Amino acid sequence: MAGRKSLQHLRAAAVLALAAVLAACGADSGHKDMPATGGKAAPATGYGPPGTPEGLAQGAATPTGEAAGRATNGEVSAAERPVSTFAVDVDTASYGFARRTLLSGRRPAANTIRPEEFVNSFDQRYRAPDGNGFAITADGTRMPQTHRGADDDTRLLRVGLQTRGESDASRPDAALTFVVDVSGSMAEPGKLDLVQHGLNTLVDQLRPTDSVALVAYSDRAELLRPMTPMRDRDALRDAIGRLRVAGSTNLEAGLRLGYDTARKAFRSSATNRVILLSDGLPNVGTTDATPLVREIQEAAAKQITLLGVGVGSDYGDRFMEQLADKGDGYVVYVSEQTEADRVFVQQLPATVALRALDAKAQVEFDSKTVLSYRLIGYDDRALSASAFRDDRVDGGEVGSGHAVTALYALRLRPGAQGHLADVRVRWLDPKTREASELAQPVTVSALDQTFDEASAPVRVCYVTAYLAEVLRGSRHAGDVRLTDLRTIARNAGEGPQIRELAEMISAAVSLYD
Known part of the structure; x- marks a missing residue:
């Protein structure tokens, strides 16, 4: 009970208000090859700091009493609450959708911005473990001189979790059920045409x-096509070619049939996944994610996971995220052919196999060295x-070769040295x-380098995280200037993703400055 009260205090004092949304549903075993798990508690969700329009719209509470005394500007006292715990998240849709929106000359809605998805969109170059599970990387830097309020005691801690990759030849077979939205809203260029391109490309890769x-x-x-071995590629290409736009959006009917198809064709030795390709805008049947999430939870407990692929400038981001999070999967977003190729050619075939279920991370700070x-980010994953050690509580699902990154802004005690924190993953x-668990200590010296000395991935983490703070109107948006973030991004490397990031920030400069 004390743990729950403490969590409630933290949520009340956090930068972004958290509101409970989805109740967990007990699992049901309906197939001898599909073992059920116990019921899972759903994390809370909500966006926008207290006092901001987006925070008030989500029913956010302003910190009062003990909670207000414990938190200053969103920071948590390490002496009073040394442990930070969250479910890992490999979603990246928030970044892709924000980029498309900015480049079209519009501000993305604040409640679609999730900093962890911005950070996780970039390669962190973490070392991989030799076997299954995770390798932990924990490092960081001092803040750049351009960061408002930065001094000798402020630091950025990067916590990275990496799974081992897998070659196409060694991965388990895949049984994939594609559920494709062909409603009228998918007629927009960059929706169904992009989906068909991606599917045809994937058929050639499997x-x-x-x-x-x-x-x-x-x-x-x-x-359109029952579960078909890839030896009959022509039949699958014919079915993909018959996708035509018409009618309303009964996503409920699509997912029901998709999961029914996946259950009937379940292969115990294969990776079984439902892949939803949609703009996430249902308008017929059940348009509330909650009952759909319950069914997805049941199917996920039977080892059928969900991948959401979002498309389109008009996109139901929150709906898709809820489905993927509770369906033991993740969601990505594609807006152009190069992104579709990256997902369907590089990402999906290589990461279709799962490395970890219900993964959770925990950082325990040493109050002798850390003030706050x-x-x-991770606002709806707290x-x-x-x-952390209650395996009935839902965590995150992580595929082969996936990386998960969490960033902490720290304030150290003056002259702090030695032990900083212990990082754990379960x-x-x-x-x-x-269940398996891994732990690694972190020292203050791992964060002592100047920002200019930090690796390019660490600097990109800083840029993407604080870009997200600006876009979502966080109280920490004033800590940075977009022009400074753009300069840092341009100096971080020459790859296409870095150039895209700088281009995205330039678009934001014209809209926010």
Whole structure:
């Protein structure tokens, strides 16, 4: 009970208000090859700092009493609450959608901005573990001189979790059920045409022992192709070519048929996944994510995971994120052919296999060296400290070769040296459901380098996290200037993603400065 009260105080004092949204649903075992798990507690969600329009719209509470005394400008006292716990998240859709919106000359809605998804969109170059599970990287830097309020005691801590990659030849076979939105809203250029391009490209990448089914939905759902081995690629290409836009958006019917198809074709030795391709804007049938999430939870407990691929300038970001988070999966966003190729050619085939279920991270700060800390993002993934080792509580699902990054803004005690924190990660094996845990200590010296001395990935983490703070109207938006972030990005490397980031910030400069 004390842990719960403490968590409530933290949520009340955090930068972004958290509001409970989805109740957990107990799992149901309906197939001998599909073991069920226990019921899972849903994390709270909410966006916008207290006192801002987006925060008030979500029913945010202003910190009062003890909670207000413990938090200054969103920071948490390490002496009073040394442990920070959250479910890991590999979603990246928020960044892709924000980039498209900015480049079209519009401000993205504040409640679609999730800093962790900005950070996780970039390669961090972490070392990978030799076996299953995770490798932990913990490092950081002093803040740049351009950061408002930066002094000798402020630091940025980067916590990285990396899974081992897998070659296409060694990964398990895949049984993929594609559920494609063909409603009228998908007629916009960059929606169904992009989906068809991605699907045709993926068909060429999969192995003969993989299998694919195709479901289309508008007013109703239709099975265009039952689960088909990739030896019959021509039949799949024919089904993809028959995708046509018409009617309303009955996402409920599409997902029901998709999961029913996946259950009937379940392969115990394969990775079974439902892949939803949609603009996430249902308007027929159930338009509330909650009942759909309950069904997805049940299917996920039977080892069927969900990947959401979002498309379009008019996009139901929150709906898609809820579905993926509670469906033991993740969501990405594509707006152009190069991004579609990256997802369907590089990302999806290589990461279709899961490395970890219900993964959670925990950082325990040493109050002898740390005065206060602030986790940047993960607002709807926060957990109580006691939930870390409670394997009934939902965490995040992580595929092969995936990286997860969390950033903390720290204020150290003057002259701090020695032990800073202990980083832990806990997860379940996707096959056996056995729990594993890994821990690594961090020292103050790992964060002592100047910002200019920090690695390019660390500097990019800073840029993307604080760009997100500006876009969502955080109280920390005033700590940075967009022009300074753009300069840092331009000096961080020459790759296409870095150039895209600088271009995105330039678009934001014209809209926010």
